[in-house]
Amino acid sequence: MKKNLLILIMLIASLGAIGQGKFISKNAFISFYSSTPLEDILGESNEAVTILNAETGEIAFQALMTTFHFKRALMEEHFNENYMESTKFPKAKFNGKIDGYNSSMLSAPVSDIKVTGILSVHGVEKTITIPAKLGLEDGKLVGSSKFKVTPENYGIKIPSLVRDKIVKEMEITVKANYLPFGN
């Protein structure tokens, strides 16, 4: 009887631990940047959602294309209408895993890591490995990354007329402040 009670208590305690096993950020920042002498293009979203599984080192991102905003309204319209086709492909996703993950990474100061996973943009999935940073900053778990993607690889055609205004490789910046999931 006492043994059973003990098991129950342990289980409930472990359930709490499971709750702590994931970290979430509902307002992660994602931007993409293209700079040419003719035009700078900067799209920013502060509404990306990301979850980090502390048990396995798995990490997932989702961003609605329509949450990206631009200085020029026309750019935003073209981004959604002509390039990303946001009604057809409303979300960009990343599902990956931290290379050589161990849970101490989450309690150490910010340090360099690598993440490998599948980036899904414009309905095209590609496996990529990107450099990132992860760790504690002022007692909070933060993650960030800066990497490049080539729109053409994701079936995003850039017409020759505007080719000079858009770089071949977009610079993607990601920043997330993680909070324990379920709180």
Add this chain to the structure above:
Amino acid sequence: MKKIISVCIGLTLFLSGNVFSQDLDALLNEETKPTVDFATATFKSTRIINGHSIEQMKKDQLEFRISHRFGTLNNGPYGLFGLDQSVIHFSLEYGLKDWLMVGTGRGSLNKTYDGFAKFRLLRQSSGAKFMPVSLSYFNSIELISLKFPERPAGTSNYFSSRLAYVSQLLIARKFNQNLSVQLTPTYIHRNLVKTELDQNDIFALGGGARYKLSKRLSVNAEYFYTYNPNAKFLEPRTYNACSVGVDIETGGHVFQIMLTNSQGMREGSFIPQTTGNWLDGDIHLGFNISRVFAFNNK
């Protein structure tokens, strides 16, 4: 007691197992709030062809528009199919708010000045909030600045005689990525008309549509039916305005090239005063060009 505990244990195991098996992606889907998806880019430009579309300049965006309508195609080769003559209209149009756009312009036809405001009342949306159509209200004043003709002694001209007022409801629906349709009930009041038989108050219904052939090319058509046109025997005879055209988009520019039976480019002229007849070849080639400038600092 034992039973209860084992049930508890079972339940706990079941629940915790459930949490584990949940895919991160599915968790993310749960955490993403349902969004309201507004229909954007119902039309490529703030005009379908001659008339206003549901589109507005967004806040702090300025558009400079230049439009030309040439003479009629039935001028023949001697007049290079109308290219020898042209009327111009240019305007500056600005988004004060995302829902309010104002503009002012000048047209060479009848030396007209105009000012307008376009208010967005409803936005077509799906997702968390469903709205089948977009609705805007358009209002403008047009001022004909032609010199007044000589008047008989003892009568005088009034400034108010130069003015006309236009009110329109723009009701549009983007049916899919390619097809958008708009209905435009219109009321026009002209303070002064040529003869007693001309109408001061004009009621019309406009219909317009666009179909996208590719991401940057669309075909457009527009028709304005006037319920109380001028009597048929009045000269020059007036017709309903009918236009077809294409929109070509190149980055910050939209080119609109059209064939239309009206030379006027403002509601007060092309709705009540279109004198061309398609069947007689009174067709004007024309184009609108617009360039958008952003004035917001971010």
